[in-house]
Amino acid sequence: MKRSVSRPLLIGVLAALAVVAAIASLLVGAVNLSLGRLFAAATGNGDHIASIILFDLRLPRALLALAVGAMLGLAGAALQGYLRNPLAEPSVLGTSNAAALGAVAALYFGLAQIHPAVLPLLAIGGALLSLGLLFLLSGNAESPLTLILAGLAVATLAGAGISLALNLSPNPFAAMEIMTWLLGSLENRSFDHLWVALPCIAVGSTMLLWDGRALDALTLGEDAAQALGTDLKRTRLRLLLGTAIGVGGAVAVAGAIGFVGLIVPHLVRPLTDRSPSAILLPSAIGGAALLTLADLGVRIIPTTSELKLGVVTAFLGVPVFLLHLMRERRLW
Amino acid sequence: MVSIVLDQVGVTLGRRAVVRDVSAEFGPGTLTAIVGPNGAGKSTLARAMLALVPVTGQIRIDGIDVAAMLRADLARRIAYVPQGQLLHWPLTVERLVGLGRLPHLAPMSRISNADTAAIERAMQRADVLHLRDRIATELSGGERARALFARALAVEAPALIVDEPLASLDPGHQIDVMDLLRAEAADGALVIAVLHDLTLAARYCDRLLLIDDGRVVACGTPAEVLTTERLCAVYGIDARVDTGGAWPTITTVGRSGR
Numbered sequence: 001m002k003r004s005v006s007r008p009l010l011i012g013v014l015a016a017l018a019v020v021a022a023i024a025s026l027l028v029g030a031v032n033l034s035l036g037r038l039f040a041a042a043t044g045n046g047d048h049i050a051s052i053i054l055f056d057l058r059l060p061r062a063l064l065a066l067a068v069g070a071m072l073g074l075a076g077a078a079l080q081g082y083l084r085n086p087l088a089e090p091s092v093l094g095t096s097n098a099a100a101l102g103a104v105a106a107l108y109f110g111l112a113q114i115h116p117a118v119l120p121l122l123a124i125g126g127a128l129l130s131l132g133l134l135f136l137l138s139g140n141a142e143s144p145l146t147l148i149l150a151g152l153a154v155a156t157l158a159g160a161g162i163s164l165a166l167n168l169s170p171n172p173f174a175a176m177e178i179m180t181w182l183l184g185s186l187e188n189r190s191f192d193h194l195w196v197a198l199p200c201i202a203v204g205s206t207m208l209l210w211d212g213r214a215l216d217a218l219t220l221g222e223d224a225a226q227a228l229g230t231d232l233k234r235t236r237l238r239l240l241l242g243t244a245i246g247v248g249g250a251v252a253v254a255g256a257i258g259f260v261g262l263i264v265p266h267l268v269r270p271l272t273d274r275s276p277s278a279i280l281l282p283s284a285i286g287g288a289a290l291l292t293l294a295d296l297g298v299r300i301i302p303t304t305s306e307l308k309l310g311v312v313t314a315f316l317g318v319p320v321f322l323l324h325l326m327r328e329r330r331l332w
Numbered sequence: 333m334v335s336i337v338l339d340q341v342g343v344t345l346g347r348r349a350v351v352r353d354v355s356a357e358f359g360p361g362t363l364t365a366i367v368g369p370n371g372a373g374k375s376t377l378a379r380a381m382l383a384l385v386p387v388t389g390q391i392r393i394d395g396i397d398v399a400a401m402l403r404a405d406l407a408r409r410i411a412y413v414p415q416g417q418l419l420h421w422p423l424t425v426e427r428l429v430g431l432g433r434l435p436h437l438a439p440m441s442r443i444s445n446a447d448t449a450a451i452e453r454a455m456q457r458a459d460v461l462h463l464r465d466r467i468a469t470e471l472s473g474g475e476r477a478r479a480l481f482a483r484a485l486a487v488e489a490p491a492l493i494v495d496e497p498l499a500s501l502d503p504g505h506q507i508d509v510m511d512l513l514r515a516e517a518a519d520g521a522l523v524i525a526v527l528h529d530l531t532l533a534a535r536y537c538d539r540l541l542l543i544d545d546g547r548v549v550a551c552g553t554p555a556e557v558l559t560t561e562r563l564c565a566v567y568g569i570d571a572r573v574d575t576g577g578a579w580p581t582i583t584t585v586g587r588s589g590r
Contacts, residue, residue: 084420217434219421220483223414227382228487229407229435273427 005271010282014268018066018289025062025292026054028299060191065292067194068186068250069260071201073287074280075243076261077268078208081215081276082239083144086324089261090247093147093240094130094154096258099251100182101158101165102126107178108165120196120252127248130154131240142222142232184255184310186295193253204246205284207238212277219276257310259317260287266320290316334360334409334490334522336381340389343376343546350376352546353389358524360490363517365533366526367557368543369567374526375415377543378495381524382412393491407435411487415495415526417480419469425479426464429454432486451486458482458512474505481512491522498529510536534558535579542566554580564588 027038033050040046041054072090079088090096102122106112112119137150162182169175214235217225226232251257264286265279272278291309294316298307336358343351351373358364366374380387383398383406391398393409411432419428432454433447455461458478463471468479477497484492494513498506506529514536517523527533533540534554542550542557544566550557558580563571570585 213434213437216431219419219423219428220431221414221418221420223379223382223384224412224417226384226403227407227410227412227414228431229404231403273424274421275423275427276421 007272007278010268010271011285014282014285014289018285018292021289021292021296022062022066025065025296026058028296029053029058030299056190057188060189060194061186061295062292064186064189064194064197064253065295066288067197067201068254068257069291070284070288071205071246071250072257072260072291073264074205074208074284075247076263076287077265077276077279077283078211078215078239079243079261080265081279082211082218082236083148084218085144085148086266087262088148089259090243091155091258091261093134093151093243094156094158095127095243095247096251096256097155097158097162098130098133099123099127099248100256101161102129103181103252103255104162104165104178107181108169108174116192117196120193120249123252124200124245124248126158127244127251130158131244133157134240142236180308181255182310183308184257184313185298185306185308186254187306189253197249197253200245200249200252204242204244204249207242208246209280209284210242211235211238212280215276215280255308255310257291257313259313259320260291263313263316263320264290266323334394335392336410336491336522336524337392337395338377338381338389339392341377341380341391342388343373343380343385344388345376345385350546351380351387354543354546354548355389356541356548356551358491358522360522361517361520362538363513363523363525363536364539364541365537366524366541366543367528367530367533368549372543373546374543375495378412378493378524378526379414381493382406382410404435407489408487409489410491410493411484411489412492413480413484413494413497416499419480422467422469424464425460425466425468425471425482426451426455428468428479429460429482429486432483435487435489450488454482454486454488457485457515473500474502474508477501477505477509478512481509485516490520491524492516493524495526496528497525498527498532506532530558530563530582531580534582558582 031053033053037046037050038054041050076089079090079092080086102125103119106119106122133154134150137153138146166175166178169178214225214230217228217230222232265283268282268286269279272282294312295309297312298309301307338354338356341351341354342349354377366377368374376385379385381391398406429451433443433450436447437443455464458481460478460482463475463479468476471479497509501509510532513523513525537554539552540554540557541548542562549566550562555575558573560571560573563569568588570588572583572585574581
């Protein structure tokens with residue numbers, strides 16, 4: 001018998017971890033503020049500088065880390081369940097890449113300077129466009145392989161578009177701007193960013209959480225799932241639309257942060273009964289905690305220029321692949 | 333009383349007519365085997381009854397056209413174990429059997445006491461109570477077959493369709509599974525099994541539906557359906573059919589010289 005932890009305990013511990021990480025995130029930054037000054041600012045009695053740093057810089061950053069992390073973790077868990085593939089994550093379906101391409105287009109054509117909302121909106125548009133393309137390519141087929149192949153085609157196309165933008169960028173600074181954005185970061189984000197991302201993430205995550213039962217049924221394959229009353233077409237529509245909207249919104253404000261959707265479901269799965277529905281909520285909360293901790297890491301780790309969040313999560317993704325490799329080779 | 337009626341059913345997959353003009357009736361309390369050679373359309377016929385493939389003609393369960401039925405309604409009426417049932421995640425047996433309650437659950441709702449009781453009953457009937465905490469993907473073939481069967485029983489549907497439940501089971505476990513199917517029919521369920529073993533089908537089933545090339549060749553009691561001539565024509569084998577015992581036994585002598 002494999003160990004598993006009771007669900008309320010798991011969710012409670014993960015939520016506590018996320019809250020602690022978020023509070024820590026409020027305490028750490030370029031300017032060293034004492035606990036007393038921050039507390040005074042939080043209660044409305046603090047000095048002007050401390051209030052600005054807390055409410056305009058650190059609070060939106062912490063909240064965005066929680067929201068984006070939750071969305072990425074949840075999307076990874078839902079897609080792994082739907083595709084019945086432990087290596088699935090939003091980038092497998094091309095969603096993240098297409099959103100990134102939308103944002104890169106905004107930077108490349110200088111549209112981002114017109115209004116701060118243009119870049120995130122183009123990113124979300126890119127994600128939705130990729131979804132349409134995905135449906136066009138995969139047709140009515142219900143097999144996960146068809147969807148993954150179609151997703152790879154979309155992801156490759158979007159990746160090629162990003163490379164093209166870098167290739168043709170008029171000067172090194174423009175290329176640098178695109179690169180910086182692609183690495184993913186939550187630096188200097190404001191509440192405006194939060195208001196763009198939050199509605200998308202709320203809609204996306206609701207759609208993904210809705211289909212837990214259908215994902216469980218799919219454990220038995222498409223035929224058995226349908227025979228258990230699952231409407232596969234609707235499940236697929238909800239799931240892919242939820243991923244595109246939610247991940248589109250997340251990428252729109254945070255850039256292309258990979259691997260959170262891959263890592264988190266793997267960390268929480270052994271602590272549950274391993275059914276796809278059981279890892280959805282823990283993956284969301286775990287994702288929030290992980291991304292907040294990673295964002296804390298980029299500020300604490302001493303480097304000449306601040307580490308980008310996507311770089312840290314990419315390094316965290318490596319052990320997951322190694323673990324799978326070792327299990328496959330029966331080394332562990 | 334549950335009934336399944338096939339009315340001139342045809343199924344075309346790709347461009348190939350896999351099932352053609354099949355009419356048959358199935359009633360409660362009977363165990364029917366669908367038999368026939370590989371590629372005869374047995375599994376497709378079973379899938380058609382669950383509205384998993386588009387059909388021409390009509391399939392009615394309790395007088396209602398399955399094509400017009402909501403998936404969840406159909407799921408509560410027919411439990412189904414597909415051929416070569418896969419399990420994609422390493423669930424415990426208890427969790428696996430619990431999947432059988434999905435047709436009864438609304439999204440986001442909690443599992444009720446009635447559901448828990450149904451899961452217990454199903455595990456008891458299929459004799460997997462002692463395996464409840466084991467990981468289903470790590471069971472032996474015989475245990476696995478029973479666990480998957482318990483999953484279907486947990487639906488508590490009046491009809492049960494199982495596709496090749498005996499594949500890769502040893503003779504002892506084959507008999508166990510047939511006993512389980514027989515017991516369900518004895519308790520009033522409508523049970524349809526796609527089978528390859530003709531002697532086991534003859535021994536356990538009330539009726540056989542013999543199909544070949546998508547068409548019904550014969551339908552009736554095992555003694556009526558299984559004749560030397562038919563086995564030669566359908567399977568291309570020389571077989572001795574011994575009708576002296578309590579049930580017909582079939583001994584395959586060899587390929588018939590066609």
